[in-house]
Amino acid sequence: MIRALLGDRPEITPVWFMRQAGRSLPEYRALRSRGSMIDACLDPAMASEITMQPVRRHGVDAAIFFSDIIIPLALMGIHVEIAAGRGPVFSQPLHTTADIARTVAIDPALVTERGGPIVDAVGRTTAMLAELSEERGEPLPLIGFAGAPFTLAAYLVEGGPSKDHMAARRLIHDDPAAWADLTAWLAEVTGRFLALQIEAGASAGQLFDSWAGGLHPDDYRSSALPASVTALAHARALPLPDGVDRLPLVHFGVGTGEILADMATPDIDALGVDYRVPLDEAHRRIGRDLTLQGNLDPAMLFAPEPVRTAAIHGILEAGRSARAHVFNLGHGVPMDADPNAISAVVRTVHDWRAR
Ligand code: CP3
Numbered sequence: 001m002i003r004a005l006l007g008d009r010p011e012i013t014p015v016w017f018m019r020q021a022g023r024s025l026p027e028y029r030a031l032r033s034r035g036s037m038i039d040a041c042l043d044p045a046m047a048s049e050i051t052m053q054p055v056r057r058h059g060v061d062a063a064i065f066f067s068d069i070i071i072p073l074a075l076m077g078i079h080v081e082i083a084a085g086r087g088p089v090f091s092q093p094l095h096t097t098a099d100i101a102r103t104v105a106i107d108p109a110l111v112t113e114r115g116g117p118i119v120d121a122v123g124r125t126t127a128m129l130a131e132l133s134e135e136r137g138e139p140l141p142l143i144g145f146a147g148a149p150f151t152l153a154a155y156l157v158e159g160g161p162s163k164d165h166m167a168a169r170r171l172i173h174d175d176p177a178a179w180a181d182l183t184a185w186l187a188e189v190t191g192r193f194l195a196l197q198i199e200a201g202a203s204a205g206q207l208f209d210s211w212a213g214g215l216h217p218d219d220y221r222s223s224a225l226p227a228s229v230t231a232l233a234h235a236r237a238l239p240l241p242d243g244v245d246r247l248p249l250v251h252f253g254v255g256t257g258e259i260l261a262d263m264a265t266p267d268i269d270a271l272g273v274d275y276r277v278p279l280d281e282a283h284r285r286i287g288r289d290l291t292l293q294g295n296l297d298p299a300m301l302f303a304p305e306p307v308r309t310a311a312i313h314g315i316l317e318a319g320r321s322a323r324a325h326v327f328n329l330g331h332g333v334p335m336d337a338d339p340n341a342i343s344a345v346v347r348t349v350h351d352w353r354a355r
Contacts, residue, residue, distance in 0.1 A: 001014040001016070001061045001062045001139070001141050001204070001326065002139070002141055002203055002204060002248055003324075004291060004324045004325065004326050005204055005248035005250065005269050005270045005291050005293075005324070005326060006246060006248050006269055006291070006324075007269070007289075007291055007323045007324050008324055009323070009324050009325075009354075011353065012350050012353075013316060013319070013325055013326070013327050013349055013350075013352065014061035014062070014326050014327065015060055015061055015326070015327035015328065015345070015346055015349045015350070016060045016061060016062040016063075016064060016143065016326070016328060017054070017058075017060065017328055017329050017332075017333050017342065017345075018064070018208075018252075018272075018328060018329060018331060018332040018333070019332030019333040020054035020058065020060060020064060020333055020342070021050050021051055021053055021054050021064065021066045022332075022333065022335065023335035024333050024334070024335055024336070024337045024338075024339055024342065025053055025054065025057065025339055026339070027053050027057070028050055028053055031046060031049065031050060032050075036081065036082070037068065037082040037084075038068070038070075038071070038074050038080070038081065038082060040066075041066065041067045041068055041071050042071070042074075042117045043117070043121075044117050044120035044121035044123075044124055045124065047065075047066045047067065047117075047121040047125075048066075048121045048122075048124035048125040048128060050066040051063050051064070051065055051066040051121075051125045051142070052125065052128050052129070052132070054342075055129070055132065055140060056132070057339065057343065058339075058342055058343045058346050059343065059346050059347075059350075060346055061138075061140070062140065062141050062142070062143050062204070063125060063129055063140065063141070063142045063143065064142075064143045064145060064206075065121070065122060065125065065142060065143065065144050065145060065197055065202060066121075067118065067121075067145070068082065068088070069088075069145075069146065069147025069151065069152060069190070069208060070082070070088045070147070070152070070155065071118070071193065072111045072146070072189050072190055072192065072193035073152070073156075073189065075110065075111050075114045075115060075118075076106050076108075076110045076111060076114070076189070077106070077110075078090070078103070078106075079091045079092065083160070085335075086160065086161050087155075087160065087161040088155050088160065088161070089159065089160040089161075090155065090156060090159050090160065092159075093156065093157060093158065093159030093160075093167075094156050094157050094182070095157070097175055097178045100178045100181060100182050101178075101181070103156070103182070103185070104181050104182060104184075104185035108185065108188035108189045108192055109192075111189055111192040111193055111196065112192050112195075112196060115192075115193075115196045118193070118196050118197060118200065119196060119199075119200040122142065122144070122196075122197050122200035122201050122202055123200055123201060125142055125201075126142055126200075126201040126202075129141070129142055141202075141203035141204055142197075142201065142202045142203055142204075143202060143203070143204045143205065143206055143250075144194055144197030144198050144202030144204070144205045144206075145194065145197075145205060145206040145207070145208060146190040146191070146193045146194035146197075146205070146206075146207055146208070146231065147190055147207075147208050147209075147210070148190070148207050148208060148209030148210075148212065148224070148227075148228045148231065148253070149182075149183040149184075149186035149187045149190060149224070149227035149228060149230075149231060150168070150183065150209055150211065150212055150215070150220075150223075150224035150227070150228070151208065151209050151210045151211045151212065152186050152189075152190060153168055153179070153182050153183055153186055154167075154168040154211050154214075156182070156186075157171055157182075164214065165211050165214045165215075168211075169214070169215065169219070172219055172223045176223075179223060180223075183223070183224070183226075183227035184227060184230070186227060186231075187227040187228070187230035187231045188230075188234075190207075190231050191230060191231035191232070191233065191234030191235070192234060194207070194231065194232075194234060194235045195234045195235055195238055198235055198238055198247065199238060203247075203248075204247065204248040204249070204250065205235045205247065205248075205249050205250070206249075206250040206251070206252055206272065207228060207231060207232055207249070207250070207251050207252070208252055208253070209224070209228060209251070209252065209253040209256075209263075210252075210253060210254050211253075211254070212224060212253035212254075212255075212256055212259065212263070213253055213254050213255020213256045213257075213258075213259070213274075214255065215259075217258045217259050217262070220259045220262060221259075221262055225262055225263075225265070228251070228265075229265055229267065232249055232251070232265065232267045232268065233267060235247060235249060236249065236267045246269070248269045248270065249267055249268045249269055249270075250268065250269070250270040250271070250272055250293055251263045251264070251265065251268045251270075251271055251272065252271070252272025252274075252293070253272070253274070254274045254331055255274060255276065256273075256274065257274075257276055257277045257282075257285070260273070260277070260282055260285045260286050261285055261286050261287055261288075264286045264288050264290055268290065269290065269291055270290055270291035270292065270293050270324075270326060271286060271290050271291075271292060271293065272293040272294055272295075272328065273292055273293065273294040273295045273330070274294065274295060274330040274331055275294070275295050275296065275297035275298070275329070275330025275331065276330070277295070278318050279292050279294060279295060279315060279318035279319045279321065279322065279325070280318040280321040281318075282294075282295075282322075283321040283322045284321075289322065289323045290322065290323070291322060291323060291324040291325065291326060292319055292322040292324075292325055292326075293325075293326040293327075293328050294315070294327075294328050294329070294330050295315060295328065295329070295330040296311060296312060296315055296327075296328075296329050296330060296345065297311070297329075297330055298329045298330065298331055298332065298333065298334050298337070299334075300312075301329075301333070301334065301337040301338065301341045301342060301345070302337070302338075302341070305344065308341070308344070308345070308348075309348050312327075312345060312348045312349060312352070313348075313352065315327070316349065316352050316354075320354060327345075327349045
């Protein structure tokens with residue numbers, strides 16, 4: 001996985017899934033039957049166990065840390081809940097310039113100071129991964145992650161999930177100074193959350209800009225991307241452990257066909273592509289040789305086996321256009337997906353060899 005992210009082509013294409021830990025797994029639902037999502041994220045024993053579940057069950061080549069993009073905000077004392085089936089909901093959305101000014105006055109260093117449960121959970125996870133890796137005879141890295149400032153800002157100003165992110169798109173033009181303050185502050189907050197996981201032992205990082213595709217490309221470049229670059233720089237600036245030459249960083253968003261080349265910033269090694277753009281076309285649009293990650297339509301988890309296999313093979317072929325390919329879905333695992341279908345994808349990817 002790590003070699004592929006950095007540009008090598010191992011004989012077997014590595015695979016992991018966004019949202020591989022979660023409600024598609026009965027063992028997750030059993031553990032999560034009590035308590036809130038945020039409590040689960042801040043409980044190191046539970047968060048590390050949930051992180052391991054899909055690695056054990058599906059045989060994926062990496063774990064993604066079980067947490068959420070809003071956890072650094074919760075650590076700072078901002079009141080947020082995760083509504084089942086909807087997503088993060090803030091009790092005090094940032095509606096006015098004064099709301100934003102009050103929020104950005106909170107010191108981002110609090111994320112690091114209060115990040116003990118995250119550091120503990122990452123430590124427990126890497127210890128369990130090392131054990132399983134010994135059993136399997138192959139390395140099993142932990143991928144850390146953070147939300148991009150734009151996606152986090154969209155939740156904060158909207159107060160919750162939104163189809164069109166209108167509040168964020170309005171604010172960019174209506175009060176550019178407040179928008180700049182908010183996204184610059186979020187870059188510090190979310191950059192620290194990512195750095196915390198990497199310092200605690202995660203071997204790679206992914207920045208999720210889930211809603212970046214909702215912006216006009218010019219607005220993405222001027223009003224979203226700069227803060228993402230700052231957030232990624234936090235991870236890039238960390239000292240590397242002995243024997244490690246480079247920390248692999250992945251950048252991902254949904255509906256990003258028009259901005260793929262912009263997302264391919266110098267600090268990243270791999271670009272996550274959603275299911276709407278074929279990988280060979282994505283490679284052409286990027287115009288730079290990065291590792292590509294993706295991009296099976298999550299809906300294919302519900303397709304008959306021969307249909308799904310053909311789609312996987314098509315993606316693996318298209319992925320050959322790039323220097324290297326890490327297989328993934330084009331977005332997260334749907335909660336009602338059949339876990340056996342997810343495991344079957346792993347087997348199909350692992351059985352495939354470039355001709
Ligand atoms: O397995 C993994 O991918 C690791 C953990 C992970 C979660 N959220 C767990 C989770 C990661 C990497 C995220 C990131 C995240 N969170 C993103 C970016 C990725 C994306 O999907 O675009 C976003 C936008 C969020 C915000 C968020 N949190 C949403 C939209 C939801 C879904 C609401 C729902 O119930 O479907 C959540 C909740 C959430 N995050 C769950 C999980 C496992 C479900 C919580 C539950 O069990 O009730």
